[in-house]
Amino acid sequence: MNAHQNNNLIEIKNLKMYFPITKGLLRRKVGDVKAVDDISFDIKQNETLGLVGESGCGKTTTGRCILRLYQPTSGSIVFNGTDISSIPEKQVRPLRRHMGAIFQDPYGSLNPRQSARTIAGMPLIVHHMIDKKDLDDKVAELFNLVGLDSSMMDRVPHEFSGGQRQRLGIARALACNPSLIVCDEPISALDVSIQAQIINLLEKLQKSLGLTYLFIAHDLSVVQHISDRVAVMYLGRIVEIANSKELYQSPLHPYTKALLSAVPVPNPVRERERVRIVLKGEVPSPAHPPTGCHFHPRCSIASAECEEFIPPLNTISGTHQVSCLKV
Amino acid sequence: MSVLLDVKNLRTHFHTHRGLVKAVDGVSFHINEKEIVGLVGESGCGKSVSMLSVMQLIAIPPGKIVSGSAMFDGHDLLKYKPKGDEMRAIRGAKIAMIFQEPMTSLNPVLTIARQVTETLELHLKMDTQTARKRAVELLKLVGIPEAESRLDNYPHQFSGGMRQRVMIAIALSCNPKILIADEPTTAVDVTTQAQLLELMQEMVNRFNTSLVIVTHNLGVVARYADRIYVMYAGRIVESGLSEDIFLRPLHPYTIGLLKSVPQLGQTKSDRELVPISGLPPNLIDMPQNCAFLPRCSYHKERCRLEPWPELHAVGAQHYVSCYVDTRETS
Numbered sequence: 001m002n003a004h005q006n007n008n009l010i011e012i013k014n015l016k017m018y019f020p021i022t023k024g025l026l027r028r029k030v031g032d033v034k035a036v037d038d039i040s041f042d043i044k045q046n047e048t049l050g051l052v053g054e055s056g057c058g059k060t061t062t063g064r065c066i067l068r069l070y071q072p073t074s075g076s077i078v079f080n081g082t083d084i085s086s087i088p089e090k091q092v093r094p095l096r097r098h099m100g101a102i103f104q105d106p107y108g109s110l111n112p113r114q115s116a117r118t119i120a121g122m123p124l125i126v127h128h129m130i131d132k133k134d135l136d137d138k139v140a141e142l143f144n145l146v147g148l149d150s151s152m153m154d155r156v157p158h159e160f161s162g163g164q165r166q167r168l169g170i171a172r173a174l175a176c177n178p179s180l181i182v183c184d185e186p187i188s189a190l191d192v193s194i195q196a197q198i199i200n201l202l203e204k205l206q207k208s209l210g211l212t213y214l215f216i217a218h219d220l221s222v223v224q225h226i227s228d229r230v231a232v233m234y235l236g237r238i239v240e241i242a243n244s245k246e247l248y249q250s251p252l253h254p255y256t257k258a259l260l261s262a263v264p265v266p267n268p269v270r271e272r273e274r275v276r277i278v279l280k281g282e283v284p285s286p287a288h289p290p291t292g293c294h295f296h297p298r299c300s301i302a303s304a305e306c307e308e309f310i311p312p313l314n315t316i317s318g319t320h321q322v323s324c325l326k327v
Numbered sequence: 328m329s330v331l332l333d334v335k336n337l338r339t340h341f342h343t344h345r346g347l348v349k350a351v352d353g354v355s356f357h358i359n360e361k362e363i364v365g366l367v368g369e370s371g372c373g374k375s376v377s378m379l380s381v382m383q384l385i386a387i388p389p390g391k392i393v394s395g396s397a398m399f400d401g402h403d404l405l406k407y408k409p410k411g412d413e414m415r416a417i418r419g420a421k422i423a424m425i426f427q428e429p430m431t432s433l434n435p436v437l438t439i440a441r442q443v444t445e446t447l448e449l450h451l452k453m454d455t456q457t458a459r460k461r462a463v464e465l466l467k468l469v470g471i472p473e474a475e476s477r478l479d480n481y482p483h484q485f486s487g488g489m490r491q492r493v494m495i496a497i498a499l500s501c502n503p504k505i506l507i508a509d510e511p512t513t514a515v516d517v518t519t520q521a522q523l524l525e526l527m528q529e530m531v532n533r534f535n536t537s538l539v540i541v542t543h544n545l546g547v548v549a550r551y552a553d554r555i556y557v558m559y560a561g562r563i564v565e566s567g568l569s570e571d572i573f574l575r576p577l578h579p580y581t582i583g584l585l586k587s588v589p590q591l592g593q594t595k596s597d598r599e600l601v602p603i604s605g606l607p608p609n610l611i612d613m614p615q616n617c618a619f620l621p622r623c624s625y626h627k628e629r630c631r632l633e634p635w636p637e638l639h640a641v642g643a644q645h646y647v648s649c650y651v652d653t654r655e656t657s
Contacts, residue, residue, distance in 0.1 A: 024378075024489065054516035054517065054518060054519075071533040107520070121453050142629050151598055161606050163606065176569050176611050191369045191370055191543075191607060192369055192543055192545070192584060192587070192588065193369060193583065193584060193587055193602070193603040193607065194602070194606070195587070195588075195602075196587035196589075196600040196601065196602035196603070197604075198587070198601055199589070199600055200599075200602060202337045203595060205582075218517060219517075220517070220591060221546075221588075221589045221590060221591040222589050224589070224591060224593075224594060225589035225593065225594055225595055225600070226589075226595060227594075244594045245594055248591060248592045249592075258518060259517060259518060260591065261521070262517045262518045262520065262521035263517060263546065263591050264544070264546030264549060264550040265546055265550075265574055265590055266545035266546045266573060266585060266588055266590060266592065267549055267574075268549045268550075268569040268570055268573050269570070269573075269574065271550045276521070276525070278518075278521055278522055279518045279522065282486055282488055282489075282519065283516070283518075292636065325407075
């Protein structure tokens, strides 16, 4: 496919994804869980955008909307020049071969009864991209790409270790030669000493294949390491987006500051110098979010206006955007 | 500084149908008064089993404490019967434990009040009224809002972070000498993790309790621990003060771990991650020599031929179990 004119592979505008809350025998709708509530961002070709936030902030839902595993409530998702937010499923399918997905749980996301060959080759079969006789060669090539031995093709998932399983998941995501890969917590289920292997593999593949990543994770140090830009989500909204380095050096949103300070650094000397901001309370339910700025009940600099107005995502400088009335 | 708990040569093995698993194989460690100790390692390295063995909470069978001693208050805890009165008087009262899953470690069919007052009535012989009053104080102490009204709630009415606060309240209720926190924050979000760890640190400072943090998160131990033990495949491979471990690591595994984790503030252009090659070992029927050997980039002929090296001193409180002096090779 041709690159879109302004180099953006993905353009998301005012995306909303509400899930209805039903009640009673007749399952009447009584409210909405606003999992994603009016977010906008772009991802450039060949870029890694990190999406961080705590559980329930809507980061996975965002990823699933982009893959069109969910039909968004409103807003647009332009993928390579085509708005895919509301086209029928039948037209989404052929587009999906340009998108891959890697999931968190390398145990749950692979069919335990299928051979590794079938798992990695399935996308090619589904999209009619291969002759049956060429399948072995193509799968061997994919295995090679992700650092798996091609003699393991006939094994089933439980015969692989956690790291190898995640490599198999990556091989499957790469099968159709996609341009975008949505990585949803791809390393959080792995052992510490294995995580770096997968991070390095993803970085290497991006360079050699020109991939674009949406990297969703809760671990800020991992996200920051791998991403060019990072978007921070809180309760369905993006509170800040900035270049990875800038987000660390000059965070502007009070939530970003607290999130950064909550991540411990494996260096006791640096740790002693750091200021620790401990947030009060807990993340409210997305079914009953606070008025105005969602963060105001836990914010140390909030004032009356924060309870009333939803802060827009303002551009501060270059690529740094923040949604806070006090900045 | 006096030693509160002194564990020597602890071995806990599990007999499984696939073979003998030496989950903990010759571990010695000690906990000083008013100290925060970190026990780090990956899943399956034996860090939790070490702590559960000291508390005598290992399921027998399949588990068995094969050898070792755990001196506490002049007595060897491992000589006590697991279900005997002596062990019960220590467990929960003198040494308390917080577990990883606040969901499963609280009883879902009992109210919070019942679960907090149980330890108070059992160990401190309080009557129902006093215990209830004390329970409210404890819940307030760990930061549960509207403690009185929440006392008769059930665990499912609390969030994960709040449940872990209740666990902390129960653990602190008898003013223990040692608090063992086994992966206390793995199941919660980062900002909640920070809240809970700050709370624990504040509590142990206030009550002069020693704290053992069992975790796989290097950042957490760097932030809170005074002294650290690094475990691999059932053994301690390196121990020392926090600065020794993080600034002057000597064991190839510790060095490898530190090189492989991303640090906040550094991006891929600043520093490339160097992964540890290979996989953590399968603990069934392990060879006699160093278990890290297949993954080690420093190994020498000697490592292959001789048994797993003992810990030897390399600094005042810094110990390492390796034949190779990694300072020379690097």
